[in-house]
Amino acid sequence: MRMELIQPFINSADAVLAELLESPVAIEKLTMEEEAYRRQGIAAEVCLSGEIEGRIIFDADRAAAAQLASRLAGAEVSATDEESVREAVCELANQIIGNAVTTLNDQGFHFHVRPPALHTSEQGSKSSEDTEALVMGFNTSSGNLFMNMALRYHRRRASERAVVAGHNS
Amino acid sequence: MEKFAPVTRSEDGQPVRYLIVDDSVFARKNLARMVETFGGQVIGEAGDGVSAISEYERLTPDIVLMDITMPQTEGIEAAEKIVRDHPTARIVMVSSVGYQENIVAALQRGARHFVQKPVKAEVLYEVIKYVMRDDSAAQGAGAGV
Numbered sequence A: 001m002r003m004e005l006i007q008p009f010i011n012s013a014d015a016v017l018a019e020l021l022e023s024p025v026a027i028e029k030l031t032m033e034e035e036a037y038r039r040q041g042i043a044a045e046v047c048l049s050g051e052i053e054g055r056i057i058f059d060a061d062r063a064a065a066a067q068l069a070s071r072l073a074g075a076e077v078s079a080t081d082e083e084s085v086r087e088a089v090c091e092l093a094n095q096i097i098g099n100a101v102t103t104l105n106d107q108g109f110h111f112h113v114r115p116p117a118l119h120t121s122e123q124g125s126k127s128s129e130d131t132e133a134l135v136m137g138f139n140t141s142s143g144n145l146f147m148n149m150a151l152r153y154h155r156r157r158a159s160e161r162a163v164v165a166g167h168n169s
Numbered sequence B: 001m002e003k004f005a006p007v008t009r010s011e012d013g014q015p016v017r018y019l020i021v022d023d024s025v026f027a028r029k030n031l032a033r034m035v036e037t038f039g040g041q042v043i044g045e046a047g048d049g050v051s052a053i054s055e056y057e058r059l060t061p062d063i064v065l066m067d068i069t070m071p072q073t074e075g076i077e078a079a080e081k082i083v084r085d086h087p088t089a090r091i092v093m094v095s096s097v098g099y100q101e102n103i104v105a106a107l108q109r110g111a112r113h114f115v116q117k118p119v120k121a122e123v124l125y126e127v128i129k130y131v132m133r134d135d136s137a138a139q140g141a142g143a144g145v
Helices: A003-021 A062-073 A082-106 A155-168 B025-037 B049-059 B075-085 B100-108 B121-144
Strands: A026-033 A042-050 A052-060 A111-113 A117-119 A133-140 A143-153 B017-021 B041-046 B063-066 B091-095 B113-116
Touching (some): A003 A133, A052 A062, A052 A082, A062 A082, A062 A143, A062 B025, A082 A111, A082 B100, B017 B025, B025 B041, B025 B121, B049 B063, B075 B091, B075 B100, B091 B100
Parallel strands (some): B017 B063, B091 B113
Antiparallel strands (some): A026 A133, A042 A052, A042 A111
């Protein structure tokens, strides 16, 4: 996966989380995932389609998710209020991924984002040769958060564009 | 949450009535809390574009806060349908996906403004004031012609 795809997500996560938590955020780990994704806590998945396609999973351990929900709501959200905590994780995923998608679109990549959905299965799909998965671990004042990105360029669209470019030259 | 001077309707000084459209209940609650600090009244909510259109017909709110990425009918399409039938509708798009092409498409189809998530209360407040003032200024100019 190319850095031009990854960087906007790092920047967006850093900006959104630092503003929400009013404290700095550090990337603790950055690894390529070969095995199926194992959910850490409460996770939301966003799918992309178009010139870039794939999925991103935003995952927070339960304690961190409850704290993030409280920050996002501006009022205490109990860890036992599962529905609010899940909603908050989905909304946070939407904000982080949406801001990164904005940057990528403004750089000339055209693709569509679907609304976030709760990722409930314990394991996600395995990465493949053309859909490498990158896992980013963020260390925040609320706890640990993870982002698992499996994205690829759409080959058919890329070749279509090459054909169009050939016709136009 | 910060307190703001109330924004009211210029014609009768009553609170601004809002319809909030977002597929996330959490986001709707947050926006509702925010507009209440502006002295507004949330008269309806919808979780997708189709419900937004029917709720607009039923409630005729002063302002619609409309998300873009939603299931079924998306926000820009819903805004276009509402404005086609109600040309004076004031729709403010509120979305995390704020690339230029999207903003232009929303404005071309009748939205009055765009606010990017995460929403800052002070930014939304200024936008609401602008959108509400926009009409009274236009009406004032029209009355003078």
